[in-house]
Amino acid sequence: MNTPITRRAFVRNTAALAAVAALPRRLRAHSAGDKLNIAAIGIGGQGSADLRAVAMENIVALCDVDADYAAHAFAEYPQARRYTDFREMFDREKDLDAVVVATPDHLHAVVTMAALQHGKHVYCEKPLTRTVHEARAIAQAAAKAKVATQMGNQGMAFAGNRQLDEWIQSGAIGAVREVHVWSDRPTQRGKMPLWWPQGVERPTDTPPVPETLNWDLWLGPAPHRPYHPAYAPFRWRGWWDFGSGGLGDMGIHNLAPVFSALKLGAPETVSASSTALVDDSVPLASLVHYRFPARGDLPPVTLHWYDGGLLPARPDELEAGGELDPEDGILFVGDEGKILVEGWGGEHPRILGRNGDQPYRRPPSDETAHARHAAEWIAACKNGSPTRSDFRFAGPLTEAVLLGAACVRNGGRKLVWDSASMTFTNDPRANQYLHYTYRDGWRL
Template identity: 65%
Template sequence: MEEREANTGKCDPVISRRALIGVSAAAAAISIVPRHVLGGPGRTPPSEKLNVAGIGVGGQGAGDLDNVSSENIVALCDVDQARAAGTFKRYPKAKRYRDFRVMLEKEKQIDAVVVATPDHVHAVATMTAIKMGKHVYCEKPLTRTVYEARAIAKAAREAGVATQMGNQGMAFEGNRLINEWISDGAIGDVREVHAWSDRPTHNGKLFWAQGVDRPRETPSVPSTLDWDLWLGPAPYRPYHPAYVPFAWRGWWDFGSGGLGDMGIHNLAPVFSALKLGAPTSVHASSTLVKKETLPLASVVHYQFDARAGMPPVKLHWYDGGMLPTRPDELGDDRELSREDGLIFVGDKGKMYVEGWGGHSPRLIPQERMKAYKRPAKTLPRSIGHHAEWILACKTGSSTRSDFDFAGPLTEALLLGTVCVRMGGGRLSWDSENMKVTNLPEANKYLHYEYRAGWAL
């Protein structure tokens, strides 16, 4: 149901996304260990296989299942039978379903669930699984609304299940280097960060529609698609191919645009390295905001208070081709990546990260990088993003993007889309009470009323 992402970033010099897939598969072949050593109460020992179900198994979901295929793939659910056909063929023994609620109720043997639906179904599918005690790997962003992100993180914490959000860059070597260099004081105290993505464009072309109105045509629903189940909790609207299978990302009812699609990748190392939580305020500007879709381009500014011995931080996000000012430290012969990137501004220097998810960090100018004495590696290296989750399901070990991390990250990003939807301006955020204090009408966009039959 969710389209595979294009790898728009340049490969990390230490580990690439392709390499991660190989690592994930290799790491899943965990050594046989007796149950009493690592299994523990309520856990599956590494020597035994999990029973895994997929919800949304075309596109990105197919790739996610490939990365956990060392386990028993016992059930598959997708509302689009044609799109899921390839995955059905790869796992012929798995039971097939259209409605994940029916699947989870019938297949009692399921231990863990991979959720890769469009964003608007993430929360209801994930919460259903959590309430049934299932471990969950959910694609990014964790949810479509701020309220859902808070609720999902809380439920997972209370249930004690293993979780991982699908921002695979959290497994990159570059992600860890960013954290270690910031902690080492490589650029001093960081007070400002710039992050960007060209989405909804890619290579100069529109990747999915934004800044458009709802289609007037109402063509017939394909016989292989259950449109009512595809809509799930979202308000009813007639079927149109403008929404499926990929372009739902730009529609307010279904997605969260470039900020939700790539901001969740690019800002993850910022949140982890700077120990960010909830912003105190958000300010946004954009091209024309439509009732139905996100704008073609936007700029979002977040303000974070001092925390954990770190100073206040201003975080600036740019999408749709918008870019920050090019730092002189890049040198005369180098331009900013127009696709994805980061600039950390410290009081003793700058760090430039080219590509998505934390690829290729380096201090600038180049001479600064050459002279830098890299600190010892203090963070554990990843065995692979999916493999981390599988091991956590079996042993209770940690994952890099569990819902305690992914929830607040998703909340902050979606608060930016709320600000954009309000037409820009500034929102003051009371995180504890989860409300906008200076513009009460913005609070209606923190969540919405689900259609009958759907609930968290």
């Protein structure tokens, strides 16, 4: 027997169907074979590698302010619509599911925030942001948006990185109270030349802006300055307005395994020393000391960061003739032993002083971590599975890294950090390095 449908029920059911149809794609069910619609912003450098790692999905839109630097990526995805301004892209692309952000550091926060506010899943290159204030804001916005996030510290997918968690948390070397972490950046293999300029004065000449570059959009929220090839492309990382040197670059990679294994959060204090300070440019080398409080049953930890070719003392337990990797590494000092990590991002850990390789085996070199790191994010976008470096993890990690950068800029004096109020309580002058005033027309 058919039941008549009242006008009120018809209107109610029709409205419900319309509401489901209007849901953003991110809130509709995705099967494993359902491809995501992905856009990428900043595709000329690392962004092109990030794109290749997600190329099995639908690459529907690409955005870059430098048509020449990004030409190879535009050519690789001819079907994707092209944009110069990411804001225009978000206004026009109504069916995006996810966004890859690989701009210079100073644009990470404004681009990522726009993606989150549009309800998109986000993969953002490291460091998550250029300032401490931005890192906190992005982590909070991601939690509110309830989307899948991942920061591009690809070493989190290394088997060795995951093995470190098991070793440390199972007590393989006892309680860890001291850690040394290093990278030779900005040098190359501990020697000159530099990957990018650091410890230099700001250029005074004003060459013409290349016709293929939108310099105003490249600057984004950063203070205005004339174009110079000392900044773009790629060479921006050693300038405080755009990056934070070796600490902001490889510090995120090499400190992530430490934060994961030791369950670190905000430091209590930070102090530093460095080569000569220059107003605009990151010093050539720095040494940063963090003090972290106890966490439950875990004791306080002192963490030392070295860059620019500086290294910690060679551990006595290292085999005869053995030397520390001059490029990247981690040394965990436990009450009952030490773990040495050779390579970046936790790639090759081994326990020093053990005979043989059982039960702690050094994993082989892992060339597929980048693809797996991206695949982990893709899976999260589709089914809500966890990621190893989501913004809940990446936000506090980035904050701590950038607190070290702020301390270096402040002359290295010991700073006491209050995470709740986001202030240095013993030296208010240092708080100026936690954020800056955006240029007119830009907001977070």
